[in-house]
Amino acid sequence: MKKNILICGVGGQGVLTIAKIIVMAAQSQGIKFKQNEVHGMSQRGGSVYVHLRLSDSEIFSPIIPKGKADIVLALEPMEALRYAPFLSREGLFVSSSAQLKNIEYDYGKTIEKIRELGGKLLDSKKLAEKAGNALTENVVLLGAISKKLGFKENTLRKALIKAFGSKEKSILSTNLKAFELGKNALL
Amino acid sequence: MxxxxxxxxxxxxxxxxxxxxxxxxxxxxxxxxxxxxxxxxxxxxxxxxxxxxxxxxxxxxxxxxxxxxxxxxxxxxxxxxxxxxxxxxxxxxxxxxxxxxxxxxxxxxxxxxxxxxxxxxxxxxxxxxxxxxxxxxxxxxxxxxxxxxxxxxxxxxxxxxxxxxxxxxxxxxxxxxxxxxxxxxxxxxxxxxxxLPGNARIQFKKLLEKQSLLEKKSTQFIEMKKGTGKGVICAGNAINYFMEVDSGKTPFLKISAYPLPMEKIKEFVKELNEIIILEDGYPFIEERLKGMLEASGKKVKGKLSGLIPLSGELTPESTKKALGLAVKIPFSVETEFIVGRPPQPCNGCPHVDLFNALNEAVQEQKNAMVFGDIGCYTLGALKPLNAINSCIDMGSSVNLARGASIAGTKTAIGVIGDSTFVHSGMPALAEAAKRKSNMTLIILDNSTVAMTGGQETIAKGKELMHICEGLGVEKEHIKVINPLPSKHAENVEVIKKEISFNGLSVIISKRACIQILKRLAKKK
Missing domain, CATH: 3.40.50.970 (Thiamin diphosphate (ThDP)-binding fold, Pyr/PP domains)
Structure with missing residues (x-):
């Protein structure tokens, strides 16, 4: 098993949380991983990404080579375009359709370009609200790519329970709902 | 385990x-x-x-x-x-x-x-x-x-x-x-x-004598696969990229310790006619080997030869290109579509309110020279604040302002954070006090090392005032302001008054980092 997953967004959107849950799932199946993170300046509302690499065998490069990501998951459309060059030809390209307006750009043009590149846009923000909390948008998107991650059924769900289990019950149930909504959104 | x-x-x-x-x-x-x-x-x-x-x-x-x-x-x-x-x-x-x-x-x-x-x-x-x-x-x-x-x-x-x-x-x-x-x-x-020289000379000789032993030790941190033709010498993170992209056939020497294991390098290159050097950072290894290898008729390629860019980190892509492999990027996006998203001050950041006051206070003085320093507030150099004009090294704002004042500028201002001030701004302020320099230092006291995630700072609040006093700044020209939007007008007045004072002033702009306050609130 080999999967390169690039997750990107804006500081504060929960990019690292997605990576953390995938890593927990990978670990439970004994899969090796490497996770390169952005620290420092980018946390102040700047562009944030995680290079997450899963494999059965030794992983060398801490970052995904361009053109080699099996999945590019974006929590924001401009970030989707920024990291699109990492996507492999057969890769899955998913982005939230919700713009985070701390910079200005041509939204229509951006969305059009994502579609042109074969990207799938998901109104994950709306689904997160439907789940009960707009902050679970990251988990909606995790749900959306879950089938392509190659884990056994329920592995991710168990990881979610592990990740949110120690918090209030409502937090866990909202996140599980968000995950299910995301999972069924990209059929 | x-x-x-x-x-x-x-x-x-x-x-x-x-x-x-x-x-x-x-x-x-x-x-x-x-x-x-x-x-x-x-x-x-x-x-x-x-x-x-x-x-x-x-x-x-x-x-x-x-x-x-x-x-x-x-x-x-x-x-x-x-x-x-x-x-x-x-x-x-x-x-x-x-x-x-x-x-x-x-x-x-x-x-x-x-x-x-x-x-x-x-x-x-x-x-x-x-x-x-x-x-x-x-x-x-x-x-x-x-x-x-x-x-x-x-x-x-x-x-x-x-x-x-x-x-x-x-x-x-x-x-x-x-x-x-x-x-x-x-x-x-x-x-x-x-x-003292008598001891230092002996100690230095001892250090020199250890060098051959050091080199022997670094041979314990190599991995070598010899071969003929073209080979790769790689080190540290570059080993990762080499292993990632290479087919497994290229002769290699992996280096993980310095000083360079020269004997092993000589052994490795013996049958090679071309050596590609992969390293993350400056062309340190390439500089040290180029002369020796070229003198024995071998080609050396890396950052110095132009094969790999001299600036920026090594990447899987630059490594691929260096090894003569094609880089295929199926989904490239033209730069016209990409808008940068630089880091920004947080909502409610005290620095922003201070910079707004400072910008207004110096508005009438077209030739004001405002120097900055290193921390979150360096973001004040960017649009829309455009409040500071330098970020050189830790503590430099104090002496950049002082030097500009000595050179003759009438309005010299340094802007520095609490931690950066204690880090290396203090000696400069002592000089400014001793020389009665005509400048104003604004110390942004958010009571933490914010940029790196909120580490403990050495001095804040009253401690900073006492330090300034102790360094010789006149008490009546150490002002403390609270950078809040509601206090904007009075803060502008304080800054205006102190920058027009013909001597040294320190303004301590004191309000806690918003991220730290949030963190404390969460803990409660």
Whole structure:
């Protein structure tokens, strides 16, 4: 098993949380991983990404080579375009359709370009609200790519329970709902 | 064997713990901060001392002092921090150490969050010490353990050099048993530590005599596959990229320690006619080998030859190109579509309100020279604030303003954070007070080291006032303001008044970092 997953967004959107849950799932199946993170300046509302690499065998490069990501998951459309060059030809390209307006750009043009590149846009923000909390948008998107991650059924769900289990019950149930909504959104 | 998921930085910290350190000292700086964040969080669990220091020099000296008392000590910093610590660092190689002393330096090729991308391997060579370069978290752990062994065996400090990609990559590592700490040993070594010329000359000779032994040690950190034709010499993180993209047929020499293992290099290149050198940072290895290899008729290719860009970090793509492999990017996006998303001050950041007041106060003075410094407030140099005009080195704003004032400018202003001021702004303020310089220093007191994630600062609030007074600033020209939108008008007045004063003023703009307040509120 080999999967390169690039997750990107804006500081504060929960990019690292997605990576953390995938890593927990990978670990439970004994899969090796490497996770390169952005620290420092980018946390102040700047562009944030995680290079997450899963494999059965030794992983060398801490970052995904361009053109080699099996999945590019974006929590924001401009970030989707920024990291699109990492996507492999057969890769899955998913982005939230919700713009985070701390910079200005041509939204229509951006969305059009994502579609042109074969990207799938998901109104994950709306689904997160439907789940009960707009902050679970990251988990909606995790749900959306879950089938392509190659884990056994329920592995991710168990990881979610592990990740949110120690918090209030409502937090866990909202996140599980968000995950299910995301999972069924990209059929 | 215990397994843990950790960042490269944290793996290094665990290596130091299991090597039996007693103390850790550091000044925060990306990408090295997480080493000491981790150690401070775990200090009670492991029974060690770990603390943030005023600057990298004091951190290094404290580590050396602990070593002189027989204990093992770790000192950590980012690459530019080593410039600050350089005096202590260079001379510690001459004096030698007692308890193991390891310097962890994190370089930042590509300047992800730094002013330059200097390569610390030059410092290791300059000081004539041993340097290890791990390529993953497991090596961060193991090499740090070994670094302490080597430090005590060789009697010198040992450097562990990281780059951002290694420092900030999370992986699973395996740990070994923890070694006991050293006992306190108060024996003074006058002959070694008193670096008067008589002693220093002898000590320097001893260091020179150790060099061949150091080179022998670095041969223990190589992996070689000999061959003919074209071969690759790679080091540290570059090994990762080479292993990632190579077909498995290219002869290679992997290097993980310095000084360079020259005998092994000569052995490796014997049957080769072309050598590609892969390294993350400056062309350190290439510079050292180019002359020798070219003199024996071999082609040497790397950063110097133009095969790989001289600036920026090494990448899988540049490595591929260097090896003559095609880089295929199926989904490229034209630059016209991409809009940058630079970091921005947080909502409710006190710096923003101060900069708004400062901008208004200097509005009428077209020739005001406002110098900045290093911290979150450096973002005040960007649009829409455009409030400061320099970011050179830690503490520089004070003397840049003073120097400009001496040169004749009427309105010279320095803007500095509380931690940066204590780091290295204080001596400059003492000079300004002594010389009655015509300048204004604004100290942004948010009571934390915010940029690197909210580490403890040495002085804040009243302590800063007392420092300024003690350094000789006149009490009536030390003003404290609260940077709130509601106090904008009065703050503008205070700033206007103090910058028009023909002498030295200090304005302390005091309001806590919004992120720290949020964190405290969450804890409650």
């Amino acid at each position: 215990k397994k843990e998921i950790v960042l490269g930085d944290e793996a290094l910290a665990l290596g130091a713990i299991d090597a039996g350190i007693s103390c850790a000292f550091a000044y925060p700086g990306t990408p090295s901060t997480e080493i000491t964040d981790f150690l401070i969080a775990k200090k009670n669990e492991f029974g060690i001392q770990a603390e943030w220091c005023a600057n990298e020099k004091t951190a290094f000296e404290a580590a050396l002092g602990a070593s002189f008392a027989g204990k093992r000590a770790l000192v950590s910093m980012k690459h530019v921090g080593l410039n600050v610590a350089a005096d202590a660092f260079m001379n510690s190689a001459i004096s030698g150490i007692k308890g193991g002393l390891v310097l962890a330096v994190a370089d930042d090729p590509s300047m992800h969050s730094s002013q330059n991308e200097q390569d610390s391997r030059y410092y290791a060579e300059f000081a004539k010490i041993f340097c290890l370069e791990p390529r993953n978290a497991q090596e961060c752990y193991e090499f740090t353990c070994k670094a302490f062994d080597l430090s005590e065996e060789l009697g010198i400090p040992v450097m562990v050099r990281l780059v951002t990609r290694i420092a900030h990559t999370r992986e699973e590592i395996e740990r070994r048993e923890r070694r006991a700490q050293n006992k306190l040993d108060e024996e003074m070594k006058w002959n070694e530590w008193v670096l």
